[in-house]
Amino acid sequence: MADDIEESDLFIIDRRGDPKNLEFGRPHRYSVPAYHRFGHGRLLGAARSVRLDRDQDTGQFAVLSSVTDRDLVRVSRPLYSKQPATRERKLRLVAPVTQELLQSDSDFVALHPGLKQKRRSASPQHGHICDYRSIESKARGPPSTLDSDLASGSDSDGRVDEDAVDLQTRQESAVLSKQIKHAPKDVETWLRLITHQAKVLCPHGGNPTFGQKRTIADLRLAIYDQALQCITVGEPGHERLLLGMLDEGAVVWEASKLAKKWTEVLTRCPTSFSLWTKYLDFIQADHVNFSYETCKGAYLRCLQILRNARDFGQKSTEVGLVQVRVIMRFAAFTRDAGYDELANSIWQTLLEMTFFKPADLADNSAVLKSLEEFWDADVPRIGEECAPGWARYAEGNIASPLRKTISQEASSVVAGQSIQRFVDQEVKFERGMHLPAALDNDDEFSEDPYRQVMFTDVGPFIEPLLDGLPTEAVVNAFLIFMGLPQIPYGGSNCLAREWQLDPYLAALDQINQKALCAGVIELTTLSLFDDAFDAFKQRSSSQSIDRNELASFVDRILGALIDVQPSDDCLAEYYLAYKLAVSPVEARKLAKRLLKGRPSSLRLYNAYALVEASLDRMPKAREVWEIAINRSGQLSDSSEDHAVLLWHSWVFSLIRAKDEREALHTLLAMLDNHLDSEVKGDASASAVQRLKASRFFEEMWERSLYTEKVHHAFLYAECHIWFVYLTNQGMIAPAMDIFEKYAIRAEQSRQRLGVELIYQAQARLLRAHLQHHRAYKPAALRLALTKGLQIFPNNGLLIDTYAKIGSCSRIEDRLRSSLWHGEVGSESSLVAWSHFLSEEVRRCNEEASGSTANSVRSSFTRALLSPDSRVKHSVALWTLWLQFESSWLLSASSAQVKKNAALAKARQVFLDGLRMLPWSKSWIIEGLRLFSREGGMSEGELRQVYHVLAERELRVRVNVGEVEFGLSKSA
Template sequence: MSSTAPKFASFRPKAKASEQPPPEEPRREEKEYTKRESSRDRKRKSSRERKRDERRSPPREERLRDESSKKPYFSDRRGDVDIVKYGTPNRYDVPSYRRTGYGNVLGLPHQKIDRENSTDKKIYMTPLVRQRQKRMLTDKHAANESRRTLRLIKVAEPPQSDATRDFIALSGARKRKRGSQTDSEEDINAAPDVDYRGIDEQHDPDKVDDPDTYYDSDTEAANTISEVTQKNSRLIRETRDDPSNLQAWLDLIDHQEAMMKLDRAISELSAADRQNLADVRISTYEEALRKIGDADASRVQLQAGLLREAQRYWNDEKVATRWQHVLKKHPHSRRLWFGYLDFAQSTFARFKYEDCRVTFSQALEALHAADSVDDSVTSQARMHLFVRLTTMMQEAGYQELALAAWQALLEYHLLAPLNLATDKMQRFEEFWESEAPRIGEPDSKGWRHLSTEDAVPPTCSIILEAPGGPVSSVEDYRKRELEHVSKLRYPGRSTDEVGEDDPFHTIFFSDLKDILVNVPNAPAQIQIDAFLCFCGLPPLAEIPKRRPWWEDPYLQRSRSETKCSTKLEPETPRFAEAFSQYSLSPLPSFYTTSDILIQQTFSLESSQLDPGFVRNILKSLATNLPDNEAIGEYLLAFESVHFPSEVAKTAKRLLKVNPTSVRLYNMYALAENQLGNTAKASQVFAAALAIKSSSAAHLQLLQDYVWQALHGDDKTEALRRLLLSDNKTQGSITSARSSLQSTLEAALLASDLPSAVPCTALLACLSYLTSSYNASAALSVHGNLTSWLASHRLHTSVHAESHAQAIAQFLAFHVSHAAVVRPSLVRDALEPYIAAFPSNTVLLSVYAANEARFAIDDRVRGHMARVLNLSPASSASSWAFAIHHEALKGAIAGSTAHSIRALYARATSGDAGAAHSPSLWAMWLRFEMAQLRAARDTPANRRPRRDGGKSKWQTRVEEHVTRVRAAFYEGLKRVPWCKDFVMLAFTDAREVFTDEELMRLYGVMAEKEHRLYVELEEPRN
């Protein structure tokens, strides 16, 4: 081979350097050997003779060691005792090895050099068959594995080739020898390359494997640490200078987590770290309480935060004692009562239904007395408490009492006889005890239109198939319990033969009196909206303020059918298909408008109520409250799903009472369009536009009329409807634009945001349709209103959210119908609004559908990670959408069962806002059951191994069974009040649990005082 190699001048061997004298410092082995020999011969030889002998004749052991180190390999059967002494082998005894390329070493065919752990001091070998190494820049967990960050560097341009050279340089970026006279400043500062052919070159520990990345300097890391510590010092100084500054104390407490994460390789804290953090924060809270002063609001906020942290560090008994002590000092604090109720309802060791119900009653009574003391305790706050109470009753199995409470509340406050000033409670007692049909029941007319003398109790037509009495079979118990739950859902009468032996089936007035006394007479819209939350239905449309119950994790129920998400089939699905899938988020969150309300499924799966019962309640309220258009509007939307043949009749009846209601006309047209009657819908729209009105409802009507044409892909007709004329000249366009612009300016001047939002949407559509479908022109119009809202500090209001949803609607249409759309158009337009409304599933669905077309970017996962990491108290809706999105991505885009399971675990961890959401726990359990059934159905070799061990298929199935059990028992600890979740072990997960385990779960339900219709006895041996 050497005969054929080219004889370049650069490959000529250099002159050998003069031989250097050996180092004077002896090696470690020689020192140790000398000490041992000198101790043996101290009495026989003098110091000079010993040294002369050592120079003359090296010991046999050293000769063997020198010879062995020169061999390619040697066998050492005795070992070196100095390894234990010095903790490392003698590097001079390690024989040289030969690399054969690609990390291989000669003589080790089944191993490779571990590039992650090897250094200039040690070489680590790793087996060839192992987990694939992660890439430094594309790995999603790379940021958590190292404290030092990576930065990209610009690759240097290759130098111009020198034609005078008689060789070809393999790399132009290699650093030259220091003695070269042609070195430039760039060469001196360049990073040295590694010669992978040798092992003697000094390794640079700061250099990474990717030549385009380098670690940030230690100075930058130190600066980051310095900023954190300096902020901590500044906050401490602020609390000392002004101890009454509440915000300074809260900032200091919040900053302790950043202090805890200093010098940590991962960003997330472990359970032990969380406890230590809670201990530190508790101490800071207590110090703040000693120094904050007597300001009641500040002390309440500090006490609430302290007890929230104490639940992670103290035992339950100590926390409960502290809660009671704090509530005695602040008996009228809404914040403290809700915190205490969260603790009482979600603590497994302490929860019992009756104790929790009494606590809710005490809270209602305390807040009722606080109405005149504390302005923050409004009727809306007490209504929120009432929704929590009745939902807890229903989920614990006391569904008759929960429904009776709502029937009594609506009858007492909304359907009471007119001009009834005195003895209202006594008169209502007479109505209730007469057992006349109540609101929601067939033939109900309402308390207002009923005479107790003519009241006739409704006949009971319920027939139970299974006989009464206890059962000893788990299967019999399951069938009979489910039958009783389904058929005995509504409050019974004393005359009913079914359930007469059940003390909880018939509800008397004495069971409801305390609730009616302490629940306020809130506005009708608030009471109805709260009832819809109890039923698990969407909120009313066009509500001027957010209601707190829609954001409460204890009340967020699934509003769609609970099924496992189906992965998007194509690698790059169409936008319309992806958007329809992402829109089915199990826990949706949005601002309800008429066009969004008509698209809802109105699922009653979570509350298991009959659609006819809810429809009767809405009809009674719409009839007796004709001025409240929102109720009639909601009734039409509800009937379009459950009773489509009744929509036209109901609309005629409502419009007969209120013939000038533009909102009712609009919803009726939308309902007809949703049912496929496009021509009929267009006629209703046109008739409604003839009604002269300058209200926001008229603008909303015109907007929905235009969008009906756009959804039908008829842009010409949409422009005609915008112009309200068949003449599409430039003059008519200018006139329409001027009219809309003047209407918008007048609305903004009067702060009439309900009119400004649809007017802006109409202006944007006009710009879009008259500018060759230029999306930027429409977004520019929307941007003007966004700037106005931001300047008036209204960028997080419900009207700003409605405006953001209008932008999302426009972008969804544009992407679906345009030939080519840049992904950055949707991305840049929506990200500011998602930052303002991170839980809005309408915005997130459009954003996710846009990114699904370019799955390689995967920006949605990164965005959701940023959103969900903002605070441990992220909403259940945000978690549910993140899980829904991960399930839809599929394996091609990096989604696996493990990544979905990890999201469930994070969403339901102790600090997460969805930790006590029964819907999310039920979703997780059903997900694990789906994985178990898929594993069982997977075709595989099910024969046991030759050694008698379990097959891989059997091992995999057992792992899934363990995951189902773990998810169930963890959920049981988090939602101890929810009987429906425990019953999943008897229904959906029946195949996982044995009869003995189910008997124990029945005992748990009895211990927690859940409502049990059927008694389950232990089987006799």
């Protein structure tokens, strides 16, 4: 009979039936479509005359009855009935109250009341209610509405997509394996295959778990072994494979095995400075075998390897830059271990050797001997008062006074006193500025020998650097070491920005909120005089020491460098910006003095005008800019090109002062290079002026790019963007259109620096637009910044502007997910993690939705406890985590149980940090201070933590005597 029935797409014939009916004796509950009641027992989808009959409901089946049948039952009246009334209580179904009319275009129809009914609970559900002990009560997802012999199309589509992804992954693996067979010496193919293993194990993306990371590392190590058999020592790419193998081995190998592998690798490639620099990370972070002297010896061997590389004819400039980074890392390491005098002595010696070396020295041995004589003479050195310089001392024509003791004297703690006193004094000394003590004071040497630095202490580290280092890189390295921004417009700026991403370089006393969120940006003259030194000022103001000690040391060094390099306008501009930040009153005097020595420098004129504008002296600043612009036409062509710097700074000083009318007037004057004495008319421009401005700015943009003056091209582009913005009454859309044109042109010219500067100009425009509270579309602004963040994910200005847009539009949850979801992982940099974690902590403190204490801890765990994280050895992030956990101690002060739980979490964070930061003395002192005051550690545990200082050979300034036996008073 079934053969006679014609198949149709309108219905499906079930030839088998449901076997579950025989098994359970009734229809399978998961195959029965769900029904919904409405309107006094009616059934949705059934005829209006059909209702659910409660009298015949058995709990297993729902009986439907027609209205006529129910009416027959209701004919009899209970009061006139001869039969006694039943005592059975009957309930009726109350129709749900609809609050709103049904919308024809709504996505769903709400079948339950939205408001709570008064004086009664919601209407009971009269369907089949399973007992909580029954297996039928287990959640199995929504019941299927399909027959037993049908499959869901959506499930099938999902499986098809997964199969397609798996197939594509296997095909890529096969292609890479085939390429390796044909070209086994191609290191790039090997690396692509190694990277592809993460996709093999997790083809659908997402953050892998800890177990998956170990599995991926095992797979990659096996491929590394095969690659190293094909690409042997001396062949191109061998060192890259070794570095990758060691990185993956750090995930799965034990510390002893990893140390053994490092020994084997360095024995195989003893002259590889890339391996040696990477070895420094390992030896400094090896908490099992760490000691100060061992790590110090590793730095010395690395410097000697780099010197040998220069002797054998390798690229001198490239090796010199690596030497600068290694010596900077060593100085930061000695500072973090507590040996501040040695760290500052290294910089004094290096700067004297780079900028003040006598010219008549024949060879390196003579240089080293003369430098030793200068050091042992104990005359003032660079950064100290009345410092003559090495060259002038070698001439013998001056009588220099002896040095003054700058290193603070150590104190002692009486035996049996609390550990808190020891910690407080150590913190006090840590925040001081420590230069080497005078050599003629034997009493100080006997009390604390590390306060005096002999030439035998610094000489071995300076000797490998006698061949000379790039001067610009040396200055930038010193500034970064001191927590200052680098000098703009330099050739080594890209390398300096890479140094700022090094998690080993930030000291504990350099950490504050501005420093964490400042990020890495491309500095310009305008940003230098705006907020570049805010983090340094906040760091100085937050410390209890006299800020003049640190500021004066840097000030004297910058002044000495200006004296020896009077023609360096960029350095002079930087010095003026620094002086304005730390001593605004003296900045004007310094600017006038520098201009007397360089009266033809337009950059110095501009810096002087910016100083006046920053001091709210706009009339004087305008006068300086007018004089400089009038002189620009009388100078050479190279100096005349700097005129755009004058116009740009003038315009943006007016914009910062919220004088947009005069700013537009200045931009119009820029087109004719003609200045009017007063501003006339409104802030508008005619069509002719707009066309003229467009042609002028675009022509000057092209000219500057052609002459490879990228910074000048950027200034013209930003002036054009602001001209369009001001002439359109503050409408953001036309200005964004102009920005898109310049961004595309910059990308086509392959000027990465120009592209970043353009995106920073866009960010400044958006920030100003938000400050004026003008209309905008948040989605459009976020979309405009997204591309810049994809190209420059570490640019702090772009990230901060993106976050500001989100906070102004109250979409923080969407911002959090769109900006960071899937973007912050083990490969993320220090800047990305700093912004993300700071935002998470802020949201948690403000009790924002979507962020809790546990979510913050989870984020910190991903950043700092993941074995393949790039920032797990960052003192800055670990300190941020400990501060977050410590903040809960104050909020839990009323409840002892909560306080104990908060102490336990803070204790675990401290112990994890003790393992990840073995070289940091400040971390140990911070932990001792916290737990000696708040509790959380017993006497024995505090004693063990204190002894870690001696075990790791870290510096202790306070003469403790027998204080370790008085720890019980702190418990």
